[in-house]
Amino acid sequence: MLESMTPVDPLGEALHFLRMSGTFYCRSELTAPWTVALPAMENCLMLHVVTSGECRLEVGESAPLLLRTGDLALVPHGEGHRMGCGAGALPVQLFDLPRELVKDRYEILRYGGGGAATTMICGAVRFDDAAAQRLLEALPRVIRVDAWESPEKEWLQSTLRLIVSEAQELRAGGETIITRLADILVVQAIRSWIASDPAAQTGWLGALRDRQIGRAIALIHRDPARHWTVELLARQVGMSRSAFAARFTQRVGEPAMQYVARWKMHAAEAWLKDEATPLSELASRVGYESEAAFSRAFKRFAGVSPGSVRRSSFREIRIKPALQ
Incomplete structure (x- = not known):
């Protein structure tokens, strides 16, 4: 006999399990030319939100991805990658750069050659739930969301503006606002990819549908x-x-x-x-x-x-x- 056939949203439930642990965010203030090499972080998802300016993102041997103001990108599998702007700057390892620790989960990085400015919110996020890990395994190497072209552009733009405001002023509780909003952006970026990419219609994600x-x-x-x-x-x-x-x-x-x-x-x-x-x-x-x-x-x-x-x-x- 069938149990109650209450409507079930398996995909929504999988997204619900994206409760983050070990989250750490960094506000980056960078001036061209600069190139920063980020190390591999096993079983972490990495997030980059460009709040002003632009930069390139390179993962492995893939072609560089240009990120502009309002773009957010995820590197879901913790692969090492490079970010930079301008020519001629040798890559510097992230952990070799001085950083200002503001709170346990938030720091500020300032670096570059004094040219065109780029500011970003970057983060490393862990998901310990089994459903979350299975979902992340299904994601591609990089996910990019354009806040100006997304169907949810109004609230995405509002969220980014609030992150920019908090990052610039860093009032009391500002790092808490930034990290919570960034958590939401991670889930939204994954939702956006699932809704738009044909690859999300197959495999385990397809089975959920x-x-x-x-x-x-x-x-x-x-x-x-x-x-x-x-x-x-x-x-x-x-x-x-x-x-x-x-x-x-x-x-x-x-x-x-x-x-x-x-x-x-x-x-x-x-x-x-x-x-x-x-x-x-x-x-x-x-x-x-x-x-x-x-x-x-x-x-x-x-x-x-x-x-x-x-x-x-x-x-x-x-x-x-x-x-x-």
Whole structure:
């Protein structure tokens, strides 16, 4: 029997999980010529908002991307990249430049050759939630949003103007306003790409848009403790077992039960890093009747014990695709 078919927005739910942690922002005041090399930051998303002037963004061997006032760009996978304006400036490593620490999450960088000015808000953001990580994996190397051409241009422009105002004056609480607004811009940039890029219509993101497969994914995400089976998931979304199994594999790229098992472990990994919950309780959250059974399953996926992840929470221990 089908459970309540309350309207479900799996894509919206995935965006909801984009709750940021380890966020750090920098106001950059730069004058041409300048070139700054940003190091790779594993499992971080990097944000650049040009509040005045212009600059080029280079990621890997890709062609430089010109960013002008009102543009925002994301580098979702934490790749090292370069930013600059003007010719002749040798690249300088970001962490070799002096910076003024204003607050724990906010600093100011001033650098350049004294020519044309560019100001930016730049940031590094981490997402620990399993759904957020899966969403980020689906994103391209760079996302650019033009605030002057976007369908949401009015509020984007208003948001950018407020960021500019706060960055210039830095009144009491200004860094808090800037970081909160920048958080919103990160989510909006991702929404904009999903709405406009054909690549977002395929793979896991495309599966979220499928009325029945997307609902099944949402059910798995909401209740990792449940003992899901192909038959149960198919019944919940009104499909036959065989049709559901085939369509899930085709849309998601892996069988339903493999996805369920992997999801439980991703959720457990996020909780291990973020909470001090006893392992016995955490095991119950992902549907295991004992801590020992959970620990064995987790080690098969991650290659390390749950306790090791908890003790090493400041390092990223990526779950290995052991079921592939």
